[in-house]
Amino acid sequence: MSITYLEAIREAQARALAEDPRVFIYGQDVGAFGGAFKATKNLAEEFPGRVIDSPISEDAIIGLAIGAAIDGMRPIVEMQFADFSAVGFNQVINQAATLYWRTRVPCPITIRLPAGGTSGSGPFHSQNMEAIYAHYPGLVVMTPATVEDAYHMLLEAVAIDDPVIFCEHKYLYYHLKADKLPGDAMPTGKARIAREGRDLTIVAYSAMVHEALAVAEELASEGTEIEVVDLRSVKPLDTDTVMASVARTGRLLCVGEAWPWGGVTAEVMARVAGEGFGLLDAPPQRLNAKDTPVPYHPNLWAAHRPTARSIATAARNVLRL
Amino acid sequence: MVQTVASTKAGALVSTFRDEYTKAFRWMLLARTLDDKFAGLYRAGKIHGGVFLGRGQEALSVSVGLALRKGDVFAPLIRDQAGRLAFGEPILDAVRTYLGSTLGPMRGRDGNIHRGRPREGLLPMISHLGAMIAVVNGILFARRLRNISGVVGAASIGDGGTSTGSFHEAINLAAVEKLPLVLIVANNQYAYSTPTSRQFACRDLVDKAIGYGVDSHTVDGTDLSACLEVVGEAVKCAREGHGPQMVVARLLRLCGHGEHDVADYVDPELKQSPVGRDCLKVAEEHLLQQGWADARTVELWRSEMVQKAEDAVATVQREPVPDPYEEDWRALSSQRLLEAREERPG
Incomplete structure (x- = not known):
């Protein structure tokens, strides 16, 4: 039996509800309907009165x-799409975070x-909001890239005493599968070496980890060994693991699906350039989405965000510098 | 209004009402005295940041504080010194927050009216005041999830606050969930400098309640008797399970938005009209008229309140203020999730 990233999120919520009476789920269509993506499927039935539309x-x-x-509860809120959290932004950054x-x-x-x-989701159902939330003090921002992390980090999010922004990637919902629910996982705050290598460090998070891994696989056949660092959470940002990787490889490419101005990739670059300049054999590079709203048509969408193809080009470029 | 009460109810009720009225008046007097003290300290340059007074709104405010009880929730607005005191906020919390004492609830991290004790049901407002209503909803919602009944949450807002999206979302949600929320709208005729004609186009703010399916009440905010009665009734209705209640009080802000504001935009005709009456003076006259207190007693109370305010300020002025080198510059409660760079001192 296999389990998807989406099912892991559902299972984590079921476990949180079962283990902690303080937990409840609140959001649009999360009740009997089970959520727009079915992340709360059957939970309203299993936990009467605790999964509420x-x-x-x-x-x-x-x-x-x-x-x-x-008042002592542990609410889980589902924003139907990350993009819609813009309407609740004030409560998050001014109320919860302070x-x-x-x-x-x-x-x-x-x-x-x-x-x-x-593909096909367009400007208002596709956004990545991690950078804007990470900018504010008082928030934890998780960006799980694996089924294991989706499950364990969500449980950890519920247990953490601070507000957690849990960015679950919709592309991974169905594309990513694991054999079974994991027994344990690394704690939040530690980045993971998703693949070891000695020639170039690619730092990524969320869906971009898988694009980076595909590039590492592709370039391995050309004799280049790429190390892929999965940040797991962008706040806290595990600078030590990134720096240690750059110390091994001497080269850095940082990839994010969000927009280029500021943001997580810029933060990683600033830290590595500021604290690890001497470790670098070449100027660090980064790759983000294009600086436009996210387009609807698949031709445009595929070209808007970084993909294995554009990351491979960027990686070859860093290796030549 | 109190005469109606007096003529129709039994003597015992009259005496209860007299006690309630007198108690309310004394809180109003303390709030006004304290506010005057803050205004003086502000002008003397002893208070950093703004000072926001409740002048003219004490009757409404105190009625909210008195109608609530332990275990209830109160999200005040910026002119609720009287209601805060009546709800149980120590006088020192106000003074410590205005003067930045580290012994206060906000420890110099936030100031003036941005103070509270969330665990004791007194919510510390953020400046986006409409956003507090939903937080009151959340506490009431949590109580219901735990099968705790008989609790009321009051949120105060001004006429300007009713124009915010947060207000709309939260009152609608409270109505959908039939939460025991009492929304107190102090229509003081101005949001900073903006008159109500530029704020809303409905005949009366209370008409908004109809659209949300919420019970509503109107009251003359300059009349303490009416405020005690109407707010008390609204809180009772909410407590008995009749869902959210909206109270709209008509009054006039008898000061600037803050003490930095001379408020020369206020229409002089409004000041002369019944809405411009000073609720504290009206209440004092009523006390004297009814023979519930004589002039000498009121004077004694006044000196007592001045003494309380002076004592509190004198106490706090000897207390420590924040030291940036001692400050814990961390915004998360989870120590293990702090990045190493954040742990370095000052």
């Missing part, structure tokens, strides 16, 4: 979760953001 009110949904957390710092009362909420591009 909300009105289309992202601000009020997140505000409600914050209030419930203040609460502990202002009052010493923690705000243990988990906000699930179905994120990232899938």
